[in-house]
Amino acid sequence: MSSEKEHRVSRRQFLTYTLTGVGGFMAAGIALPLTRFALDPALEGGDEQEMVAVASVDELTEEPQRFDYSFEQEDAWHTSEVTQTAWLYLDGDEVVALSPVCTHLGCTVDWDSNEDFPNQFFCPCHGGRFEKDGVNVAGTPPTRPLDVYEMEVRDGTVYLGRPISRD
Amino acid sequence: MKWTMQDIDTYLQAKEYVDTAVIPLIPIDLKEDVKQKVSMGTFISTMADAIERQFKGRVLLFPAFTYIKNQPLEKRKSELIDWDRHVYEQGFKHVVYLTADGDWKQVEDELPDMLVWLPALPFENMEDRYLKQMIDQQMKQIIPLLTNKWQSEPKQRP
Structure with a gap:
């Protein structure tokens, strides 16, 4: 009983504490989502590109074939449809x-x-050439091989990600 | 390369490799057949982008040469010749004027370099995959025009 007496809280103090507490919650309730929304695009990481299904393995041969595919690319606040070729x-x-x-x-x-x-990749602009495996032909303008795509084969389907530069 | 800060840096560092200017010619008209003019404009911009993507390393795509459709053809022609002279003197040995506007066909022989006239296709209501096919088909016609042009001597200006 005595301890309760020592901790007596006046009506004014009680009201102050309560109002501060409730006010704090309200402020936080407003501020947190705002901060979260503002940071969200930044947290997602812009250049994360998902693997896209491009072709079925059955379609492929020893001869390089061209496949066009498109996907949605999210670039922070802007989503756009990108077409790529492999x-x-x-x-x-x-x-x-x-x-x-x-x-x-x-x-x-x-x-x-x-x-x-024949049997080379040919660039019509300045006559750059690459072997079938993408290695640049010496004496032509390009100085490094064609990029290779990040790749995964799942259930007979080829999924591609980002192009990776080789040196 | 495009007329953007990023691409222009590449251009400035590799000028000797970039010898072809592509200038889209796009009419403006709010009086007659407005939608047809808009459709021409989007079609030509789309094709210009496709050409730029294919030949990025050798072509600089300029902002469109835009003109009022009912102004005299002679006036526009001489303005275009000024553009041509400017880019030619800056090292663009090949200049391609890309348009869907038939007017230019009438003065084709008086232009200093190559006019590529494409009949505008109605792209607007097309599904994406058809759109892609159409662009590919058009590109099959355009690619040899450019590669053949590169095989031949640049046209001399008077």
Whole structure:
């Protein structure tokens, strides 16, 4: 009983504590979602790109084939539809997925399109050439091989992610 | 390359490789057939983007040469020739004028370099995959125009 006496709280103090407490909760209730919404796009991490189903393994041959695919890319606040192309072929049982972007200045390369250079990737802009495995041909403008896509094969389907640069 | 800060840096560092200017010619008109003009504009912008994507390393895509449809053709033509002269003098040995406006066909022979005229296709209500097919088909026609042009001597300006 005596301890309760020592802790007597006046009506005024009681009201102050209660109001501060309730006010605090209200302020937090408003502020937290706001902060969360503001940070959300930043927390998601912009360049995280999901793997996209591009082709079925049955379709692939030893000969590189062109596959176009599109996916939604979220770039912080903006979502856009992106179309990408990949050259896919089989090397034994392994699937190889090359980016079509010439490593010289970014034109789009084509497979086996120039009569003088059969079985090579050829860039129509400045005559850059790449072997079937994407390695650049010495003496042509590109200085590194074609990028390879991050790749996964699940249940007979080829999924591609980001292009990765090799040196 | 596009007319953007990022691409222009690449251009400035690799000028000797970039010798082709693509200039879209797009009419403006709020009096007659407004929708048809808008449709022409979007079609040409879409095709210009596709060309830029294919030939990124050798082509600089300029902001559109935009003009009022009912102003005299002679006036527009001489303005376009000024653009051509400017870019030619800055090292663009090949200039491609890309348009869906038939007017330019009438003065094609008086233009200093290559006019590519494409009949506008109604892209607006098209599903994405058809749109892609259409662009691909158009590109099959356009790619050889450019690669052949590169094989031949640049046109001399007077």
